[in-house]
Amino acid sequence: MKRTPFGGLILLVSMGLAMLGPIVTVILWAFAVKWRYPHLLPTEWGLKYWFAMFGRETVITPILTSLALTSIATTTAALICWPAAYAFARLKFPGRQLLLFSFIAAQAVPKFALFVSIAVIFLKLGLVGNFWGVVVVQMLSAVLFMIWIPTAAFRGIPPALEEAAFDLGASRLRVFVLITLPQAMPALAASYVLAFVSILFEVDSALLIGAPTITTMPLLLMSLSAQIIVQEAAVLCVLIWVPCAVLLLLSRRFMTARGIAQGFGA
């Protein structure tokens, strides 16, 4: 006889509500034209606010800016960080542990303070209010995911797998491309998605370095929510979620819960 884990069921339902509840509410709001108390569901549905949002230049530009910015920053960070992670995993060099630890240490400092000091430097370099200035700063948000998860993943690949390929005649580069990369793919995909999402939702750095010329989606969202038009904010929220959801679905092939957990040393 199987015993129904009643407590577990309650936990599952309440966790599901806590996680999905807000998301569902926001999605409902995005398609609601009229939704007043005491109605449980919107009384009038429509795409009115979607047309309103897309009709405005001030909305379209930040969306495109954000997507371009995030894609460039995440990809560049990956190109720099993944080989570095491989070095951390496979090579022994002095100061390795200290360096690896420094990436976490940077997270311990309040980000805002860090960005202020960077802004001072960037001001001298003329990078404030510049698209590439924001790209550089946003890459910082990715470093933790892009170094730690891949390092653990590379470390988790048995050296014999690479040695066997090398022994059979492959060059070091081909071993990396044909064996190491595919083996680490689940964790690499996880690190990419996590970094992408964290950059997309980054507010502080965009505000400090990008302002006033560069406006990103989260900045727009902040300014809109101050105007208290719930539907407009909801539409924007859904818009921000779309790229994340697409990325998640794409990477589902590679990404496993185990891959992510491995990244954090599990």
Place this chain on the structure above:
Amino acid sequence: MLQIDSITKTYQGTPAVRDASFRVARGELVCLLGPSGCGKSTLLRIISGLTACDSGTVSIEGVDMTATQANRRPTAMVFQSHALWSHMNVAQNVGFGLRVRGLPKAEIAAKTAAVLDLVGLSAFAKRLPAELSGGQAQRVALARCLVVEPKVLLMDEPFSALDAHLRKGLREELKALQGRLDLTTIFVTHDQEEAMELADRIVVMQGGRVEQVGPPGALYQNPSTLGVAQFIGAMNTCTSNLRHSAVDWYGVTLRMPLPDGEVALLCRPEDLSIDPNGAAARVARVIDLGPVTKVNLITETGDLLTWTCPRDQAPDLGRVMTLLPRRLHAFRGGALMGLMEAPLPAQAQGATA
């Protein structure tokens, strides 16, 4: 074919391989045998090129390979952990070596199919490594090496992770395949039974040194060092003080015309025979192993003596028997001093004189 000369390797001050030299002829299967940590795997990795040695040379067919990287050496290695690539199917794993050599697709497919047929895994070409049993995985690992037609096949304890029954079957299979393809093979193992069964010659290693090289039977019958004698097969070992060409062996005095001093006396369990002038010992345990019976005896000196005999000659528990060695190996300082065939008890000889 393969020549290893004075290979030395030190890991952070600890010597792993010390001045190891031996040769392997074409088509020969040589086992590197020794306890774990004796340097046999390190030596194999040095031959493959995956580990660099501090000094010495490795040459294959007269060409010095010492400075050549692993991917440019005509060797291929089967790892203990099979080391198959989980993101490729069996055929892709096997074809890898040909793919990196830039062979056309059709040729890779043909050669891969032929080798898979050779190891009896044609039906598994599309499977992923995760869907294979341990024995199948190791056969794929072997096929992956065979397909590149290496001049020397290297195997690093390939069957250690498998269960005993399977291990035996794969051993037979490997031996047959190796003979058929005339493959020069170096096989690392810590299992002396495996080495005895497979090898044309065995290289016994201990503490990073090559102790003795020879055919399995010769190593068993005539070990040249105490280490080899104790590692290969069972031995009854006692130490005694040799004086005036006589030595005490479990309470009997045996004639032994060797220089005075401390000696280690070793005798195989099957080399004991019943003799009225022998050392008295009481039967403490009788173990029926099937083909033979192993008898543990306690001598008058309180030592354990092991005797193997045909099962119809197995004695009763508690019986006192007198035993003499038919062959007795004497070692001093780890080196062989002499091998006594049927050494005579001193009293018996005195009586006849």
